[in-house]
Amino acid sequence: MLKISQLHKSYPIGDSSLHVLKGIDLEVESGEMVAIMGSSGSGKSTLLNIIGILDEADSGEYTLDDVEIKNLNEKKAAIYRNKFLGFIFQSFNLINYKNALENVALPLYYQGLKRKERQEKGKFHLKKVGLLDWAHHLPSELSGGQKQRVAIARALAADPKLLLADEPTGALDTTTSYEIMEFLQQLNDEGKTILIVTHEEDIAEMCKRIIRLRDGVIMEDKKVNQVRASQYV
């Protein structure tokens, strides 16, 4: 599904440069649910951005679904993002002047789907996250948990191969966090591959595999017994 080898990335800071990722090797199979952990500055967000084709590595190889991701122009990168990846952000990143349904349908617009089809698919995914009744509400009229569910529905809308979540529960209270995790676990049960960046242990425990990053290298990579979020809800 996803294969990374000897990935390096550094950012220029003034005259010197900050070496953030120092040779990452990583393989993720289809159907996995992986937590990437690490303190701030460990390079976990950078790794996620590179996996999400939002950023480019300096060196190393990255293959996503048997496609080598290298030297992509903006247009190609956009197409791959749209086709392969679904993003879930800490701050939801919904477009504030579009209602829930329009937000969910936006990736489908960039896939070139017809309006009617977009509406149907959008409604389908909103129903999946249990927010069909809120389809015509603006993000400002939704609670944090609801916003994140809309964002998840949007990430799912284009039917991506891989879901990337950057601190998806970072802005939510514990109960709501577990609700979101329960939902992500459900999606994983249905076969979606999910990558979650988090610094919260309890959230990481709810994945099937935990990768710990420290100073730009993988310190630990272990399979864990998944804690089901449903027992807390």
Add this chain to the structure above:
Amino acid sequence: MFDLDLWREIFQSMNKNRTRTLLSGFTVAFAILLFTILIGIANGLGNTFQQGFADDAINAIFVRTGRTTKAYDGLQAGRRIQLKNEDFDYINEEFKDKIQYSTVRIFKSVNASYKGEKNNYSVRAVNPDHQFLEKTLIKDGRYISLLDLNNKSKSIVIGRLVEEDLFSKESALGEFINLSGINYKVVGVFTDEGNDNEERVIYMPATTAQLLYGNNDYVDEITLGYNPNLSVDEAIAFSNKLTKRLKDRFSVAPTDQSAVRVFNMASQNKAVSQFQFALGLIIIVIGLGTLIAGIVGISNIMIFIVKERTKEIGIRKALGAPPRKIVSLILLESIIITAIAGYLGLVLGVAILEWANPLLEDYFIKEAGVSTNIVVTATIILVLAGSLAGYLPAKKASKIKPIVALRND
């Protein structure tokens, strides 16, 4: 290709971000409004000036005579100089190639009556060329012809207001009017761009007037239209030479300013064209100034808009929007807003000018208005400037990495 979805996106964005839309729209509308009004007023000033001189042909030279003020060549001061037909023929013969039109003028005042209506009018007895020198426009019938002149016929051409006074609503053409006891046939009715007094004039053949009023060959004034190919300086040289010849002919002292007076429009035209040049310059400066102010305004707003939408752009990119679509989204929105706002500014500006026109006439601003071409061009320039000002940051925004745009801070 018409992309309905793209337009839907644009109109949603415009509709949901009203402050932004109104702000940028207002800037452009206001710039065009100011542009329209200022150019309109400047044009109005120009019109006033133009009309002040529209009455007569601009290449006219007037020759009049009076009494001598200096003794010369053995003749006393105070002698009366009288122009005659032979002087007219002499000028035409002598300066053939420099003259386009020429006419004599004899001025009379008459009491005109038709049926019960009576009024007092001035009569100008002239040659056919007078029509072109005075820029007389024939409304009905014809002007004084060469045949009238040769036959000394009792034909007259009356002004529009004379017809209105004496005939109320009826046509005067072919009717006979009694002028101080003699009946004349109306062969034409004319209008004139000058003031109303010009339309209360009656024209008759010069020869007729000379026959009926004194049976002499006296002429009050000679009016010439110099060859339009002459430059202003050449025209002035021509009138100077003419003056000198006439003074010789009447044995008048070269320094006598009163006996032979030649007035050349060319010297006045020089001042007129200088004024109009200055006015044109002012119009250009005003126009450019307003435009630049508008361009700066819309550019600022576009840069601000792109900044404000950076996060949205990042989200759209993360969701798979190609850069081209992002640029076209932002640009089309700004083009639509500026075009509509520009049109509104134009309509409003023209409406204000129309409304204010009667008030402005008191300030020597006549028919203030703008040509649609100029304002449409100005609007297009603003739209282009807005697009360019939006394009650069939009292009830049479409290139920034989504992670930068999506940063939480």
